[in-house]
Amino acid sequence: MDDLHSxxxxxxxxxxxxxxxxxxxxxxxxxxxTILDQATSRRYDAGIAIFEEGHDADRFYMxxxxxxRVVRITPTGxxxxxxxxxxxxLLGIARAxxxxxxxxxxxxxxxxxxxxxxxxxxxxxxxxxxxFATVTYKTLGHRVxxxxxxxxxxATQQVEQRVANALLRLINQTGRKVEGGIEIDFxxxxxxxxxxxxxxxxxxxxxxxxxxxxxxxxxxRKRIKVCDPHALVxxxxx
Amino acid sequence: MDDLHSxxxxxxxxxxxxxxxxxxxxxxxxxxxTILDQATSRRYDAGIAIFEEGHDADRFYMxxxxxxRVVRITPTGxxxxxxxxxxxxLLGIARAxxxxxxxxxxxxxxxxxxxxxxxxxxxxxxxxxxxFATVTYKTLGHRVxxxxxxxxxxATQQVEQRVANALLRLINQTGRKVEGGIEIDFxxxxxxxxxxxxxxxxxxxxxxxxxxxxxxxxxxRKRIKVCDPHALVxxxxx
DNA sequence: TCGTGAGTTTGCGCCAGAGCAAATTCACGA
DNA sequence: TCGTGAATTTGCTCTGGCGCAAACTCACGA
Numbered sequence: 001m002d003d004l005h006s007x008x009x010x011x012x013x014x015x016x017x018x019x020x021x022x023x024x025x026x027x028x029x030x031x032x033x034t035i036l037d038q039a040t041s042r043r044y045d046a047g048i049a050i051f052e053e054g055h056d057a058d059r060f061y062m063x064x065x066x067x068x069r070v071v072r073i074t075p076t077g078x079x080x081x082x083x084x085x086x087x088x089x090l091l092g093i094a095r096a097x098x099x100x101x102x103x104x105x106x107x108x109x110x111x112x113x114x115x116x117x118x119x120x121x122x123x124x125x126x127x128x129x130x131x132f133a134t135v136t137y138k139t140l141g142h143r144v145x146x147x148x149x150x151x152x153x154x155a156t157q158q159v160e161q162r163v164a165n166a167l168l169r170l171i172n173q174t175g176r177k178v179e180g181g182i183e184i185d186f187x188x189x190x191x192x193x194x195x196x197x198x199x200x201x202x203x204x205x206x207x208x209x210x211x212x213x214x215x216x217x218x219x220x221r222k223r224i225k226v227c228d229p230h231a232l233v234x235x236x237x238x
Numbered sequence: 239m240d241d242l243h244s245x246x247x248x249x250x251x252x253x254x255x256x257x258x259x260x261x262x263x264x265x266x267x268x269x270x271x272t273i274l275d276q277a278t279s280r281r282y283d284a285g286i287a288i289f290e291e292g293h294d295a296d297r298f299y300m301x302x303x304x305x306x307r308v309v310r311i312t313p314t315g316x317x318x319x320x321x322x323x324x325x326x327x328l329l330g331i332a333r334a335x336x337x338x339x340x341x342x343x344x345x346x347x348x349x350x351x352x353x354x355x356x357x358x359x360x361x362x363x364x365x366x367x368x369x370f371a372t373v374t375y376k377t378l379g380h381r382v383x384x385x386x387x388x389x390x391x392x393a394t395q396q397v398e399q400r401v402a403n404a405l406l407r408l409i410n411q412t413g414r415k416v417e418g419g420i421e422i423d424f425x426x427x428x429x430x431x432x433x434x435x436x437x438x439x440x441x442x443x444x445x446x447x448x449x450x451x452x453x454x455x456x457x458x459r460k461r462i463k464v465c466d467p468h469a470l471v472x473x474x475x476x
Numbered sequence: 477t478c479g480t481g482a483g484t485t486t487g488c489g490c491c492a493g494a495g496c497a498a499a500t501t502c503a504c505g506a
Numbered sequence: 507t508c509g510t511g512a513a514t515t516t517g518c519t520c521t522g523g524c525g526c527a528a529a530c531t532c533a534c535g536a
Contacts, residue, residue, distance in 0.1 A: 097378045103382065141336045145337075147386070199524085205486085398491095426512065427514090441493060
């Protein structure tokens with residue numbers, strides 16, 4: 001078992017880990033091999049910070065499994081979730097936008113597994129591997145788009161619409177079809193959802209209760225199943 | 239006089255236009271010359287869209303003079319200002335983040351002048367000119383940071399704090415020292431400020447009135463002078 | 477099996493700030 | 507110089523959703 005502070009290079013990472021992931025999918029076997037040999041693999045428990053805001057951006061990551069929230073912590077200690085990152089995406093790529101510290105903290109939402117590389121290799125990845133730059137800048141573009149959307153939502157929408165939107169986004173990103181609906185396939189508390197929508201856990205709880213009575217969602221502890229996504233779409237647009 | 243739709247290449251753009259601007263400052267005279275010869279120069283009246291959200295990102299821009307707001311327009315027609323861009327910065331660099339349409343609309347806040355180039359030249363700029371990529375990605379990083387900050391502000395601060403912050407940011411970016419304080423050196427309405435802080439013009443007006451009574455600001459139509467920045471800092475932190 | 481604490485639900489009161497309405501002031505062009 | 511419309515100010519009302527408090531419920535470990 002890994003303990004929290006161990007970080008070990010596994011004897012031999014399987015090449016199939018990367019071959020189907022967009023930033024690497026164009027590369028040949030030898031290149032993948034080199035990349036894997038330089039990588040460090042680590043498992044993270046749920047609720048652990050992979051890296052923290054303000055720290056030296058000394059590594060960049062590829063999330064292989066799990067789910068990560070990118071959060072900022074205000075001077076008064078409140079957490080605000082800026083975005084969610086699913087498995088298969090790059091993470092901590094501060095270097096791509098010319099920063100040498102991480103602009104936010106990355107917390108695991110579930111147990112997760114990530115590869116990482118020292119940031120000094122970044123330039124060689126960008127220059128040496130065909131398609132790598134293109135794909136990472138597309139990722140970046142996608143995230144900028146998401147942040148933009150979040151700003152507009154916060155600026156113009158009511159709490160009810162924001163929560164509905166957040167749920168829709170979550171089931172799109174990580175929904176798992178189960179009987180009777182689509183479930184968010186990692187544990188998520190009312191608190192988490194409130195940090196994602198800039199409201200309080202009380203208000204989220206009230207909204208979910210209301211929706212449950214209308215048959216739109218079903219929820220247990222840390223589990224939310226959306227039964228009627230269309231109804232949420234209606235709500236989210238008012 | 240240019241009319242709104244003319245876009246003319248001036249006979250000879252002066253090289254000093256670019257030599258002191260970061261993305262170009264490392265280049266030699268010949269390179270600058272080439273870049274200028276490929277550029278189109280245009281003047282924009284205040285309140286004009288330089289490019290619009292969703293349109294083909296067919297050109298990228300360098301703002302030489304003036305001031306631009308990057309805004310998004312919601313389905314219901316409200317405008318939300320995502321960020322402000324001062325003279326000397328690149329604009330419309332969707333291509334840098336792998337997008338082929340503009341993710342937002344750029345509106346002039348004052349009369350402005352910008353150079354622009356066809357997007358198909360982007361890659362050659364990035365690859366051909368030393369330091370260009372680094373600087374533009376730094377710009378991008380800066381903007382991502384600003385957006386992050388804005389998300390946190392919207393999520394956690396009261397209206398009064400947001401307006402105070404917005405004013406502070408504006409005088410930092412474009413403040414002009416005048417007797418008795420620092421003035422924002424372009425015309426800005428209460429409405430503009432409300433779109434920047436996600437509130438209503440009425441609330442902004444009330445806040446400014448209050449601050450004026452306390453001697454913190456002075457304001458005429460479309461003009462705001464901050465007399466006591468420190469007081470605003472206090473307010474912004476509550 | 478039974479605590480125990482984390483997560484959730486619900487009620488109640490309150491207030492920041494939006495919405496609406498109207499008066500007022502200023503800048504600019506004729 | 508005056509008229510006109512845009513920008514601003516201000517008063518009043520109303521409400522979404524926050525803060526506080528308390529009860530409840532489940533999952534897990536001893």
